[in-house]
Amino acid sequence: MKKRQTNKEQKAVILLSGGMDSATTLAVAGAEGFECHALTIDYGQRARAELKAARRTAAARKVKRHVVLKVDLRAFGGSALTDNIEVPSAEESSGIPATYVPARNTVLLSLALSWAEALGAYDVFIGVNAIDYSGYPDCRPEFVMEFEKLANVATREGVSGRKFRIHAPLLRLTKSEIVRLGVSLGVDYALTLSCYNPKLDGRPCGRCASCALREKGFSEAGTDDPLTKRK
Ligand code: ZN
Numbered sequence: 001m002k003k004r005q006t007n008k009e010q011k012a013v014i015l016l017s018g019g020m021d022s023a024t025t026l027a028v029a030g031a032e033g034f035e036c037h038a039l040t041i042d043y044g045q046r047a048r049a050e051l052k053a054a055r056r057t058a059a060a061r062k063v064k065r066h067v068v069l070k071v072d073l074r075a076f077g078g079s080a081l082t083d084n085i086e087v088p089s090a091e092e093s094s095g096i097p098a099t100y101v102p103a104r105n106t107v108l109l110s111l112a113l114s115w116a117e118a119l120g121a122y123d124v125f126i127g128v129n130a131i132d133y134s135g136y137p138d139c140r141p142e143f144v145m146e147f148e149k150l151a152n153v154a155t156r157e158g159v160s161g162r163k164f165r166i167h168a169p170l171l172r173l174t175k176s177e178i179v180r181l182g183v184s185l186g187v188d189y190a191l192t193l194s195c196y197n198p199k200l201d202g203r204p205c206g207r208c209a210s211c212a213l214r215e216k217g218f219s220e221a222g223t224d225d226p227l228t229k230r231k
Pocket of ligand 1: 195196197204205206207211
C-alpha cells in the first residue's frame with residue numbers, strides 16, 4: 001500500500017488490543033500516512049499477556065504515543081473474558097459466544113473518540129472484522145457506521161464541521177486476507193497474541209475460537225504463524 005501523502009501529519013487514534021487484527025490495522029493506518037497514536041484498554045481481560053503484546057507491537061511500529069488505559073469491566077462481568085465463566089472451545093462456541101463482552105466496542109470506541117477529539121485527530125481505527133469472526137454484534141458494518149454518525153453528533157469538533165471517520169479496514173476481509181495484508185505491511189505477528197485464554201507462560205491455548213480463527217487465517221494464507229512456530 002502506498003503512502004497517501006494527503007494524510008501526512010494527520011493524527012489518528014488506533015485501538016490496539018495485542019491481537020493480530022489490531023496490529024494489522026495499526027500497520028494500515030501507518031501505511032496511509034497517519035501519525036499513529038495507539039490506545040490499549042486494560043478492561044481486566046483474562047488474557048493479561050495481550051497487554052504485553054500490545055506494548056510490543058506499539059514499540060515495533062514506533063507509534064507516536066501508546067496509552068494503556070485501565071477501565072476495569074470486571075466490575076460488571078457478564079463475559080468469559082471478564083468474569084468467572086469458562087472460555088468455550090472453538091467447537092462449543094455457537095450463536096453469540098460467552099466471550100462476548102457486553103458493549104465492549106462501544107466502550108472502546110468512545111474512549112478512542114475522546115482521545116481523538118482531545119488530540120485534534122479526526123480518524124479512529126478499529127480492527128473489527130465481520131467475515132471470519134465470532135458473531136459479535138459490535139463487529140458488524142452497521143455498528144461501525146452508526147458509531148461514526150454518533151461521533152459526529154456527540155462532539156464539539158463533529159458539530160463544528162470537521163467530520164470524524166471511523167476506519168475499519170479489515171471489516172470485509174477474510175482472516176487469510178488479513179494475514180496477507182499484514183505480511184505485505186511488515187507486521188511481525190510473532191509479537192501479537194490472539195488467544196482468549198493463554199497459558200501461564202503467555203502462549204496460546206490452541207483450542208479457543210480466537211486461536212482457531214487465527215490458525216485458519218495463517219493456513220489459508222499459506223504462511224506459518226510465527227507465534228506457534230516459536231519454541
Ligand atoms: Zn486460545
